[in-house]
Each structure stands twice: as C-alpha cells, then as structure tokens.
Amino acid sequence: MSWIDVGAVDDIALRGARVVKTAQGCVALFRTAEGDIFAAGDRCPHKGGPLSEGIVHGRAVTCPLHNWVFSLETGQAQGADTGEIPTYEVRVKDGRILLDGAGLAKAAAA
Amino acid sequence: MKQKLVVIGAGMASGRALEHLFDSAPGLFDVTLFGAEPRGNYNRIMLSPVLSGEKSYEEIVTHDAAWYAAHGVTCRFGETVTAIDRARKQVVSVGGRTPYDKLVIATGSAPFIIPVPGRDLPGVISYRDLDDTNAMIAAAQRPGGRAVVIGGGLLGLEAAAGLALRGMEVTVIHLMGHLMERQLDPAAGYLLQKELASRGIRIHCKGATKAILGDGRVEAVLLEDGTVYPADLVVMAVGIRPETRIATDAQLEVGRGIVVNDQMVTSDPDILALGECAEHDEQLFGLVAPLYDMAKVAARTLLAEPAAFRPVQTATKLKVTGCDLFSAGDFAEAEGREDIVLRDPARGVYKRLVLEDDRLIGAVMYGDTADGNWFFGLIKDATDISEMRETLIFGPAFQGGASADPMAAVAALPADAEICGCNGVCKGRIVEAIGAGARTLEDVRAQTKASGSCGTCTGLVEQVLAATLGGDFQMPASKAVCGCTDLSHEDVRRLIKSRALKSQPAVWQELGWSTPDGCHICRPAINFYLLADWPLEYADDAQSRFVNERNHANIQKDGTYSVVPRMWGGVTTPAELRAIADAAEKYRVPTVKVTGGQRIDLLGVRKEDLPGIWHDLGRAGMVSGHAYSKGLRTVKTCVGTDHCRFGTQDSTGLGIRLEKLLWGSWTPHKVKLAVSGCPRNCAEATCKDVGIVCVDSGYQIGVAGAAGMDLRETELLAKVETEDEAVAITTAFIQLYRENARYLDRGYKWVAKVGLDWVKSRVVDDLEHRAALIERFELSQSIYRRDPWAERADARSRRDFAPLADLTLEAAE
C-alpha cells in the first residue's frame, strides 16, 4: 500500500463528492451523511455519467444522467440495473484523506 | 299502471335502496326522489377527505344525473317535504302535492346543537353536509384563522384534523375525560390525543361549553371553567338526532326514531323508513354498514319479497390520515373479563383485547390496526380462542408460525372474514368475484362494492387480489413518493405544513422514513417543499439537488455544461453580446446557440471553468438564466407598442417587469412565461405556464399551457385592465402553485388536478387571499431573488469546482 494525501475531509460536503484526477481517469471521493469517506471510479458504466455529481444517499450514489444507483461499499449497481464501478482503499487520518496509490495502479493494470 | 314510489331524503341509505330496487326489478316503480340538499346522492362519509383536501366533491358523488335519467327517477333536489298526508297518500312540498302508493322516509339525522347562548351567531356551523364542509373550507382560507370544534368524537376529530391540515389553529373541546370515549378506552384516547396535539391541535377534555361569544359574528367560546378560546369558526359536532319531524306530524309511531319492524315498515303499512331516522328494536344506527343492510331489506319489502333486518356489530375507524385506530365490540371492564395488552411505546402502538369465556368480545387498537378485521371477525363469530390465547394479540400472521410476509395475514383470513365494513363484504365474496373474472380493484369494487364507501379497506382488497391472483396482479405502484415512505406527495406536503416540520431530519423522523436520509427521488422533492413552506427557517440543501441545480448549469452528455445568461424579456445590448462573445472565445466554448427561449446558450463549458465564465458575464451585468432550474425560466416577449404597428400594450416592458420580479424563485417544475402585444401572439403566449396576451382593453392572462411532451393551450384565468393587476395575478398564481403542487407536476398538470375554478377563487376573486399569496412570495424572494452565479464566482468556488487533487503527475512517476 502507498497512501497518498489527496486533501482534507472538510473539502467534501456531507453527502457530497469531489474528484481526484489520476492517469487512469477520475476517481470520485464520496462523503456520506455520517461522515464516512468512500473512493470509487467516477465513470458510470451505463453511459459514462460523472458519479461525483450524483446525489449521495445512505451509502450509495445515484448517477446524475439516468439514475442508476451504486453501492459505495461494493461498487455494485443496485436494483434492476447491472454493472459495477471499481472501489478503492481509502483512509482518514487527522482530518486528511489518504488514497491507496498502489491499489489505483493495480486496478489500472488489471 | 306503474306504482308510484316516493322517497324522502336523497342520502346514503335511500341511494343504496334504490340501487337494489332497480337491480332486481327495473321499471316496477315510478320513482320521485325528494332531497332537501340541492344535489343528488353522494358518499357523505367521504366529506372528511373533501375537507382535508384529499378528495374533491366530484369524486364522492355516488349517483349522477345520468344515473337518475337512466332509471327514470324524477329528481326533486333542493325541495324539502314538509308534510305527509296519509289519508290522501300524498306528500306536501313547495312544489305542491305528490301522490304515492308506497312511501320511503330516509331523512337521516340532524346535528344536535347544544342550547347555549350564541349558538345562532354566523360562523357557528355543524358538520353534516357538503355546505357545512364548504363553509369550513372557506373559513380556513383566511390566513391565521382559528377554529374551535365542540365535540371530540369521530366527526369532531375529522373536522379538527381537516381544518388543521388547511392551516387553521384548531382547539377541540370535549366534555368527557378522553377523546372518542364511546369507541376508545383511555389509553388509546391518550395516544390519539398525543398524536393530534403533535399536529398542533389543542385538546381540552372535560370542557363544558357555557356560551359562544361574539358581536354579530362568532368571536370566542367560553367554557364553564372560565377558559375563553378565540374563534373565527365554531364547529358543533356533539351528536346527532334522528330527523323525525314529518313522521311525528303524520302520527306515525315515533320513539327516538321512526319505529320500523324487521321489514323496515312503519306503523303505516304503505310507509317504510330506513337509515339514521329509523329505530329498530329500540336501537338507532349511525354508521353506514347497518344502514346498507336496511336498504337491502327495504328494497325486498318493496318487491314484496321476504327479508328481515338483523343488526350486526360494527367496527369504527377514524378517517384521519396518519391516525390509525380501530375499535370494535365491548371493552368496558367488568367481572369475569380479562384483558390482553400489547404496548410498543417506541412505535406508539397500543393493542388491547377483551376476553370473556374464551371468546373475544372487544378490541381497541392504536398505531397498528392491520389485524383489526381479523379480530373483528373473531368477535362477530364468537370464535373459541382458547387454543391461541397466548399468541392471539400478535394477530393472524403469527398463528401457525411467525411469518414476515405481509401478504400472509390476508392469505390466512377465512372466507367469511369481513374485509369491507361499510358494505359488509367478506373475503369469500371478493375471491368469488375474482373467480368470476375480476382482475383489478375497480372490477372488485364494481362487482362487490368492497372499498366503494369510505375506502379505508382499499389496501386489504388489493392484498386479497394479490393473494388470490398471485403474480397476475400487480400491486399498484403506490402513489408513495418513493420507496423510502408510504406517504404520497400530497400527504407529505400537508404534514410538513401542519406539523411544522422544518428540516430534512424532522421529515425523516416524524414521517417514519425507512431510509436514513432519503434517496435521489424524495430528497429533491422534500428540499423543495421545505424551502417553499419555510423560506426563512429552512436553508436550501445543495446536496439534495440534481446536478444541474447544484452546479447552476445544465450537464451535457459528455460531462461538460451549458451556460445561459438571463436576457430580460429577450432584450439584449451590444455590450452584453460583446461580453458573451469574449467569454465564448476565452473559454473556448464549442457551440453558441440561440435558444427557443429568446436568449443565448454557451454549450460545452468545462466544470472548472464555470466560476470563471460566470465572473466574466457578471462583470458585464449578466446573471444566471436558470435554464437548469425547476424555477422561473424565461419570459418571452414580442416588440409590442414600442415598434409594432399592431401592438396594444407595452408587452416587452411587462415581460421584463415580470422577469425581474419572479427570477430566482424555485417552483415545483419549471415555469415559463410569455407576453404578446396583440392576439397575433408572436411571443407564443398561449402555450406557456403563464401567457399574457395584450388587447386594447387590457390584458388576458392565460395559465396552464405547455408545449413540451404535451401540447396545451392556456386557459383564461382572468382579464384585467391594468398592468399592475396582471403582475399581481401572475405572482399570486405562481405562489399558489409553489405552495400546493406536487414536485415535478408542471403547472398544467397541477391545474388539471385542482381545477381552474379553484385557482380563480383564490387568485382572482378573493383579493385578500391574493394579497396574502403575493406577500408570501415576496417573503420568499427576499431570500431567493439573488444571482447564484455571482455567489459562486469567487476563488473559493473555483477551488470547489476543480478536482480535489491531480495525481496524473505522481502516477506517471
């Protein structure tokens, strides 16, 4: 694992999201109402909608383009839709968000 | 020659009797129907949903003009029968004398008015018919109105709840120690009182009314203990007494009601009586279920067929959305009786069963009444419950193994379990109808009448359909907002107002949301309802908005955005055009397009450039065009008197004035306006949410138009002489829409639901109401008439709109 500090928890609104640009594309960081942070691919497998612009509810996000819903824990599409977004290891330490760089690279290689 | 049948009273009992009569022997009688009310039969018990706004009068009419015509009924509505001349077999009314061979008296009841000083003051009403209901609705329109309801029984509480939902401050005065003492025990009465109190209804038990005070109009109610409650409206709901006057005058045998035998025949063999006015076996009846049985018997008697009325037990439900209570049988404490009680304080649930000799004789439930009909069946059938005594209180689903399947409870019901209390329809009858081809709720209703009266059993009927048909029956995708709640948009809107819920957590908690913080469907709706109802107290929540409204630009399919600055009334200047051109070049905007809304769209802007482009446009005086919002979009205009040889008024000026007034406001769906200078209508005003067409004599204001997926021509709301009036009515109309429509109902859909007349009555006819609407709109605009772009053109926003971090360099290393 190689933890990269990508910013402060408070830079993301509660029930909001921000993106981190990586060489493999954008990673979305979500912050739930309870304050938990999740990291996942920003691209919706349906038609590429930016998931970081979706509505965050519970531990899920709804794509802003056509309302597919994804679990932030598993990356799986919920309900009738099928599809998956990659999820990434993320940690919070002293109010800073740490993303696992090795995991990102591995996901890209896989 | 045909026999002449005269019926006095067009109420629920007589309506049902006529149906039976015509079903069995159409054309046997020449029927004349007298009714004191100026209308035909309607479902009186549904007046409460009409009062609360959940139903319209049209929806509760049971027999319309076509029905009477088809059965050859001569209708004499609005005509009271004043005497019965038994010797000549005629009834007497203003219209003269009408002969009969057979006479049916179905005059129902008259509300009891307690004989206190002031009872005749204007503003004191009872709760019995549509006129009373309309009087209450009218009284509730005055903002800040106060109502006192005397009587905490079924009727009084339904009146109180309805008035509270309509925004009145309501006090209920009840003589006894707890509410609905005839149907509830003190514990359930307490829970009910708590629930009503939490909706802002004040309850005063053990209160005896001494006088109604007022000078020319009701002003207050004085109690024996000296308490004074100010009141603009007093509703007396302390009980009813059978309407027997004409029977007494005709010297028929009358006790408390008109005495009838098992065949519904009075002391005169040619005269029948039924309904609340009748007394059978020294008993009176005040709920529809037994009255419908009477109707059946009366019809058979008229057909000279044998039949006998046998009173059945009745169960009570209160028709107040969100107050779930059920009571049946006898639950007084007595020697040899035993209680089983279940309480769940967290859920506010109370259940009590009363047992005697291994039989269930009474049941009271509050908070969870799903098993009510099952218990009711046990009471009626006097079932021996010794075998299931231990688990009885957990209901049918629990007998024979616990089951979580909600359908199991209904599937387990025996065929003779009553489903529809009003019409006495048991499960077996419904299953039979399904066997004979019924496939939908409407089919079942048409064939069995189940759920046709008060409607509270609709869900059960649907479950019987589902349990019987299996996969072939689609449980209606309930009209619930979304999967997080069972409540409809309408319910939620009302509850937000009546229970003063002012935050999202308050809504989730108080209305029992099943998810921690809603979902993408309910959150935007709730966010809108809260900000529309509490503009000062509630802070708009960006995280509950669709991307477009959160980012104040329309997202495109490739993730870029479009930017549409406002061009007031479609008018621009060289300086504005220059700034747009500069911005387009600076931010390398791929497409610049003139929109259908008379302004310019810059398409393909990257998210991180939004604050920058807004800043540049703002510097040139331009603000957000809200091309992305459920809010005011554009006001299209034509050139009008300034240039056009046909122009009658300053259409451009009026359009600009309206746009400057209305911009920034959030609405249930988008709102588009247009103003045309003459009926040639170059601004296409006749297909807008509000479209004004100028004419020589003034302004024609049309509303409820659209030209999207549905093409709708506007309907004329009003014709006014001055521009000020046109502006006032437009503003009031938009505020009425904001306050009442469900989220994502475009104006025309909403108007179709509430009716243009209703809208007119509020924004055109009632000047006081109009002014109040405008005032509330202005209050809201004191928060929302601002440019969201200007607020997001600073450095902080530039950071927020940019990625949190850019790792492309690190990853490359």
Ligand code: SRM
């Ligand atoms: C830009 C524009 C087309 C154009 O190039 O002219 C446009 C573009 C869009 N319209 Fe429109 N409509 C535009 C004028 C219209 C008009 C004409 C008018 O207003 O006179 C109509 C028909 C009139 C009407 O609304 O009744 C129109 C009826 C719709 C509808 C159907 C609405 C309905 O109730 O049936 C939608 C879908 C919706 O809102 O749910 C829609 C939705 C959209 C959306 C927002 C679709 C979306 O969700 O992304 C498009 C956004 C494009 C963008 O990114 O900017 N647009 N749209 C026009 C912008 C007007 C403006 O200046 O604000």
Ligand SMILES: Cc1cc2nc3c(=O)[nH]c(=O)nc-3n(C[C@H](O)[C@H](O)[C@H](O)COP(=O)(O)OP(=O)(O)OC[C@H]3O[C@@H](n4cnc5c(N)ncnc54)[C@H](O)[C@@H]3O)c2cc1C
């Ligand atoms: C607001 C409300 C809610 C209710 N809720 C329920 C409920 O949930 N469940 C339930 O079971 N019951 C309920 N009831 C009671 C139910 O409506 C009555 O029991 C039922 O309507 C009685 O029917 P009826 O035909 O006897 O009398 P009505 O329906 O009252 O009809 C009598 C008609 O006769 C007319 N009339 C009287 N005198 C004359 C005359 N001399 N000449 C001509 N016409 C005359 C009256 O104007 C009236 O229209 C409710 C009642 C009200 C008012």
Ligand code: SF4
């Ligand atoms: S008609 Fe409107 S919504 Fe449809 S493609 Fe054109 S701009 Fe988009």
Ligand code: FES
């Ligand atoms: S692109 Fe996400 S749902 Fe269509």
